[in-house]
Amino acid sequence: MKQVKSYTSKDFATDQEVRWCPGCGDYGILKQVRDLMPELGLEREKTVFISGIGCSSRFPYYMNTYGLHSIHGRATSLATGLKMTRSDLSVWIITGDGDGMSIGGNHLIHLLRRNPNVNILLFNNEIYGLTKGQFSPTSEQGKQTRSSPWGTVDHPFNLSALALGADASFFARTVDRESKHLRETLRQAHEHKGASLVEIYQNCNVFNDGTFSAFTDKERKQQNTLHLEEGSPLRFGDPEKPVVLTWKNGAVGAEEMGASDPGSHWIHDPYDRAKAQALSRLSDDMTYPRPFGVLYREERAVYEDLLAEQQKVIAPKRTADDLDALISGDAFWQVGQ
Amino acid sequence: MKAGSKDLAKATVLFAGDSGDGMQLTGGQFTQTTALSGNDLNTFPDFPAEIRAPAGTVPGVSGFKIHFGSAKVYTAGDQVDTLVAMNAAALSSQMDQLKEGGLIIANSNGMDARNLRLAGINEDRDLLGEAEQRGFELVSVEITRLTKEALKDSPLSNKDKDRAKNMFTLGLVYWLYDREPERTERFLEKRFADQEDIREANIKVLRAGHHYGETAELFRNRFSVPPADLAPGRYRNIKGNQALSIGLITAAHKSGLELFYAGYPITPASDILHELARSKAYGVQAFQAEDEIAAITAAIGAAFGGSLAVTASSGPGIALKTEALGLAVMLELPLVVVNVQRGGPSTGLPTKTEQSDLGQALFGRNGEAPLPVLSCASPKDAFDVAFEACQIALEHMTPVMILSDGYIANGSEPWKFPSSSELPEIQPPVHKAEDGDYTPYKRDEKGVRKWAIPGTAGAEHRIGGLEKQAETGHVSYDSENHQQMVRERKEKVERVAHGYAAQEVSCGSKKGGLLVISWGSTYGAVRTAVERLHKNGIAVGQYHLRHLHPLPSDLGKLIERYDQWLIPELNEGQLLQLIRSTYLVDAKGLNKVQGVPFAHREVEEAIVGMINEKK
Numbered sequence A: 001m002k003q004v005k006s007y008t009s010k011d012f013a014t015d016q017e018v019r020w021c022p023g024c025g026d027y028g029i030l031k032q033v034r035d036l037m038p039e040l041g042l043e044r045e046k047t048v049f050i051s052g053i054g055c056s057s058r059f060p061y062y063m064n065t066y067g068l069h070s071i072h073g074r075a076t077s078l079a080t081g082l083k084m085t086r087s088d089l090s091v092w093i094i095t096g097d098g099d100g101m102s103i104g105g106n107h108l109i110h111l112l113r114r115n116p117n118v119n120i121l122l123f124n125n126e127i128y129g130l131t132k133g134q135f136s137p138t139s140e141q142g143k144q145t146r147s148s149p150w151g152t153v154d155h156p157f158n159l160s161a162l163a164l165g166a167d168a169s170f171f172a173r174t175v176d177r178e179s180k181h182l183r184e185t186l187r188q189a190h191e192h193k194g195a196s197l198v199e200i201y202q203n204c205n206v207f208n209d210g211t212f213s214a215f216t217d218k219e220r221k222q223q224n225t226l227h228l229e230e231g232s233p234l235r236f237g238d239p240e241k242p243v244v245l246t247w248k249n250g251a252v253g254a255e256e257m258g259a260s261d262p263g264s265h266w267i268h269d270p271y272d273r274a275k276a277q278a279l280s281r282l283s284d285d286m287t288y289p290r291p292f293g294v295l296y297r298e299e300r301a302v303y304e305d306l307l308a309e310q311q312k313v314i315a316p317k318r319t320a321d322d323l324d325a326l327i328s329g330d331a332f333w334q335v336g337q
Numbered sequence B: 001m002k003a004g005s006k007d008l009a010k011a012t013v014l015f016a017g018d019s020g021d022g023m024q025l026t027g028g029q030f031t032q033t034t035a036l037s038g039n040d041l042n043t044f045p046d047f048p049a050e051i052r053a054p055a056g057t058v059p060g061v062s063g064f065k066i067h068f069g070s071a072k073v074y075t076a077g078d079q080v081d082t083l084v085a086m087n088a089a090a091l092s093s094q095m096d097q098l099k100e101g102g103l104i105i106a107n108s109n110g111m112d113a114r115n116l117r118l119a120g121i122n123e124d125r126d127l128l129g130e131a132e133q134r135g136f137e138l139v140s141v142e143i144t145r146l147t148k149e150a151l152k153d154s155p156l157s158n159k160d161k162d163r164a165k166n167m168f169t170l171g172l173v174y175w176l177y178d179r180e181p182e183r184t185e186r187f188l189e190k191r192f193a194d195q196e197d198i199r200e201a202n203i204k205v206l207r208a209g210h211h212y213g214e215t216a217e218l219f220r221n222r223f224s225v226p227p228a229d230l231a232p233g234r235y236r237n238i239k240g241n242q243a244l245s246i247g248l249i250t251a252a253h254k255s256g257l258e259l260f261y262a263g264y265p266i267t268p269a270s271d272i273l274h275e276l277a278r279s280k281a282y283g284v285q286a287f288q289a290e291d292e293i294a295a296i297t298a299a300i301g302a303a304f305g306g307s308l309a310v311t312a313s314s315g316p317g318i319a320l321k322t323e324a325l326g327l328a329v330m331l332e333l334p335l336v337v338v339n340v341q342r343g344g345p346s347t348g349l350p351t352k353t354e355q356s357d358l359g360q361a362l363f364g365r366n367g368e369a370p371l372p373v374l375s376c377a378s379p380k381d382a383f384d385v386a387f388e389a390c391q392i393a394l395e396h397m398t399p400v401m402i403l404s405d406g407y408i409a410n411g412s413e414p415w416k417f418p419s420s421s422e423l424p425e426i427q428p429p430v431h432k433a434e435d436g437d438y439t440p441y442k443r444d445e446k447g448v449r450k451w452a453i454p455g456t457a458g459a460e461h462r463i464g465g466l467e468k469q470a471e472t473g474h475v476s477y478d479s480e481n482h483q484q485m486v487r488e489r490k491e492k493v494e495r496v497a498h499g500y501a502a503q504e505v506s507c508g509s510k511k512g513g514l515l516v517i518s519w520g521s522t523y524g525a526v527r528t529a530v531e532r533l534h535k536n537g538i539a540v541g542q543y544h545l546r547h548l549h550p551l552p553s554d555l556g557k558l559i560e561r562y563d564q565w566l567i568p569e570l571n572e573g574q575l576l577q578l579i580r581s582t583y584l585v586d587a588k589g590l591n592k593v594q595g596v597p598f599a600h601r602e603v604e605e606a607i608v609g610m611i612n613e614k615k
């Protein structure tokens, strides 16, 4: 019988010095991922981290698994090729908001529609970190950066809506500061069979400090965040006097929890596409809090499984004789002896 | 008039008609039958860029040329002996290809006022009369009417009856060149196995055409091209893209790896995708990616995972792959990249052939990023080149570029194919768990690193596009180390040349006089030209360059044996620059970028011109 290896978090650390800026949100994410690996029972040699380019994309160097630090925007397509040929591997993609949504936006949506069983950790810091502070496709309109001295006029992407539009089978949001939530969200992403996209709000304390403070500051987060739990009502605000969201014939409303009719409460069902769509747009204008947790999930056939099924119905031709038949074709002729 | 029979050493036939007239199929059938009759041959289709150009117009003309003979045939022929023209557009646009006194078989039903108008020709003109006046032998046949007549009892619709007329033409041409229609009958039986009416109609019309040749006494001569004296062995007819695909599958088998192919549709490389997509049974995974960047990066991902990874495209797509190709150089993973060249720059001439991406292949990457570059000389050669490219990529852990082109991709010729047992096993330097510690960039005596594939315990490692420390592969910004790694990668690629056989001329004089250096698909035209002139006592030889990088180490010595050098290329002199700067010789170029291959006459004139100039 094969011996099951038992690892600890330390086994997933490499001898390379971690080189993010002191205080960068990436550290917290790295810690949670290292802690999670042994909990998931993953074997080092069967796990691959693939990244593009950006601060976040340095991640694979710090994980003692197989790793590939590729080129800007292409981690998703490298991972697709790897997963198609090696369905036995656990594949983790590390990307940034620029890497995954700007230069690599095309590959991201195509990966989502194909739905291979991989996990995508998109570190969204709403800025280009590595190139020192230009606006990214998620930077809010009007943001002043070195490349937008008068403020950007670009309308930003809403990643959750983008993912749903691309038929993602799993989308969740979490944030670097909430270590437990982060780890649990990643666990669910791993457990989902199909492409799991996790947007991780990540603080870049050098070029975009505090962008997510509305969701992380002790005083403000109760009002501004909505924690999604399957089967529970969507409530937020003061725990003593929570507000609950209501869902009546597709119309969203909010009521004081105590004073409301439980029948009208919006109970979180991540399998409900219409509700997920509403959740993805809920806080566009900040009238409602921002949802964290699994917004949407769906059981959809996995790309590499579909490929394997096709392969199964085709009688294999793998012998030398088969090869010779391919080389000769069926219209050959003999000259001389 | 009863036709006399005439033996020919070689003949060139051009089938030309509207895209909807089935000329490619007609040409393909004529080719198979000709190959089975033992001729050497070479074919080239010439189809329109538009998928459905308006019927009857000149842009809608689709042609198929076949050059066959009882002697060796190296090109699809310069001038045409027999032109089969199904309509006015085909006749008017292709007539100039005929040799003096050549034969025209014209479908007179396709030459009426309507067809003239569609072809943009004044309705008052008498195209057939003009052809005769120019001294061509004209055989005018009411092909459309005769086809319908042969099918008067068939239940097919008028339109379907009309579509069978290419079979009448084929039957007639079979008769003219003394060929039996049986093979095509068998083909039709198979192709239309469950469409009885269409099957019967096509066979009937094919026979009617053949019979018409026999009874109508149309031709002055009937021709016979005896079998060629080919080396003993088993032969098949093969197209370039097909040979290349089979070469890739063979290499995967011989290395014990799975073949992963990723591509994005582009002319003239798409047939490689099609061919491999239907080869799943052989363990091939063909992936149609969202773009060329995704294709090559998916291939690199598969290479990291231990597959034999391949991607193919044409110029514009290769341009998109460039950055990732640099990554493959840096990672030192095996990867084969095929460029089926077409006319450029930009979208250029998608359906026409050119050799203008040599510079791109050799130098088109940022940084010092050398990689082996091989070129195919002809359709069948694409098999050997594909196999060798995989062998180099896997055994030297490097991306390799193959240069083919539109002429090779779609052209065909008989191929004396090998048995798989004659081919060598390919041995990639795979690191096994029991090999102990793994150091990602530690090199062997050939400068090659080991390939540790995910799943191998104890060999977990991280690699990337950043410069890495020698041996360990850790990220390193050290300046001395960078210099060292640039050299190590370069030397590794240069050592590939140690595996080449000794270089020799392909034909003609072995020393002294003029050396013509060919590469890629100019092989055939140059070979024909040099053999003809050499036979007439002219001191000229041909050297064909397959390995464009690294260059063979003994090539300099070979070049020194001659006094003059000519380099014909379908570009503005890209190999010329390389040869001049590498060997410091005063080589001259013969350059053509018209979307068509060289005619051997053009090469002959250039050779003779250069020699005369020197006298």
Ligand SMILES: Cc1ncc(C[n+]2csc(CCOP(=O)(O)OP(=O)(O)O)c2C)c(N)n1
Binding pocket: A053, A054, A055, A056, A057, A072, A095, A096, A097, A098, A099, A100, A123, A125, A127, A128, A129, A130, A131, A136, B323
């Ligand atoms: C082809 C290419 N273009 C541009 C760059 C420069 N570049 C490196 S990282 C980056 C943006 C990174 O932003 P993001 O993905 O958000 O990652 P972060 O650094 O914020 O984690 C850019 C533009 C590059 N490396 N390659």
Ligand code: SF4
Binding pocket: A019, A020, A021, A023, A024, A025, A026, A055, A056, A125, A129, A130, A203, A204, A205, A206, A207
């Ligand atoms: S620049 Fe920003 S994202 Fe990059 S390492 Fe520093 S703090 Fe982190």
Ligand SMILES: [Mg+2]
Binding pocket: A054, A096, A097, A098, A123, A124, A125, A126, A127, A128, A129, A136
């Ligand atoms: Mg960023």
